[in-house]
Amino acid sequence: MTYLGFYILMFLGYINQLFFVPKVAREKHRDGYVPLYDSFERFYLRYVYRRVRDCWNRPITSVPGAEVYVKERVTHDYGWSFEYTGREVKSLNLSSYNYLGFAESNGRCAQNAVRVIKEYGCASCTSRNELGNSDLQVKLEKLTARFLGVDDAIVFGMGFATNALNLPCLVSAGCLVISDEKNHASLILGLRLSGATIRVFKHNNTKHLEKVLREAIVSGQPKTRKPWKKVLIVVEGVYSMEGSIVHLPEIIAIKKKYKAYLYLDEAHSIGAIGPRGRGVVDYYDCDPNDVDVLMGTFTKSFGSAGGYIAGKKELIDYLRVAGHAGCYASSMSPPIIEQIITSMTIIMGEDGTDDGMRRITQLAKNTKYFRKRLHQIGVIIYGNDDSPVIPLLVYMFSKIGAVVRTLAERKIAVVGVGFPATPLMEGRIRFCLSAAHTKEQLDYVSLVLIYNYEKDSFFFSLFMSFNKTFPVPSMAALNSLFCYRVIIFFILD
Known part of the structure; x- marks a missing residue:
């Protein structure tokens, strides 16, 4: 039915395009140049994505906490353009990565951020290697290293750039990278920029990983057959589109067996899983020193922005000198740093309260409870039982639009996910749980899903x-x- 529905949509789109030429910008006088847009991409954006475009990029006017205010907008031309009604709808927020509930406009984090703005200002307006370094950044790096249990850490102003700008510094031509097929776009971009040879293994399949790794080592570099300069395995902790948790102990064993390096992206796992909220390493009770490069972001569990790379001191010292972010990217904003420091201190319990442990425990309870409810309803969901990212499979594009719109009518904000973020035929609704959600709120969502089923x-x-x-x-x-x-x-x- 999914394939049939998509083919019907394609057929109607081509018929529409044939008889009703859309009034859109077109490329002219580009003879000899590569087209800016692929023909399928143009068709997909105009006749597939446009039909459900109202389900994405919905503006909000509040912090993305347990509840969020969504600006209402309408379209009178079938998704070509939108206009605001002036109304704001208070909705239950199941679409943000606010895992530990730190996205708040009041409380200790907000108060400390305001205090730091008065003391340090909003930004340094320069890169860190010029005049952008501050004692706040040094303090955050030491705290992050202590939180993760490693020698040292370095922080960056953007999570995406943490991968895209630093991977080219770690591998280059003549190096081999074994990458999970579901890795994030920032990892893929960084690896492409590096010039290294990339091999892909099936998602979270350690047997296929070992097979690909062994064959690549035996074959050596293409053409020359020389040994690889370096072998790097790249995986994520929690996969944001699949809700799955990496099989870290098995991957560490493979890494040691073949003397490879391991790069672990903990963007969605740091703070969100593990008995102490310290990510997938804590979840499996592994030694953090067995992971050569620990990467993560502050945008999810810490309610802030930016990213980090942590590991041995030699690695971090090298990135301080050779990393592109230190020279070309703007330094982290002081209030953003203070938000991270305060939230991380709470998670570690160094603020003298049990608020951090309470949030970690509540998130774990919410995750297990909501997944159990979805199983009882009978819908198809992906991922590990302990993952706060819960993809609900709807497959069809029409279903993505129908579910997101129906839930929005009942004041529930969710994310619909389709191609190219997922395979073309695996559209889904993604629920992101938070420690700030209550049992009553999750019950309400369950009830709405049942009534719509x-x-x-x-x-x-x-x-x-x-x-x-x-x-x-x-x-x-x-x-x-x-x-x-x-x-x-x-x-x-």
């Missing part, structure tokens, strides 16, 4: 009045409801 609310209510076994009906219960409804329709007919 079974559109006929009258028969749903009738069935639920007789079915007291499940607080949330299972797939079998909903199938029974469907059978009862068909029987009643036959009787009425």
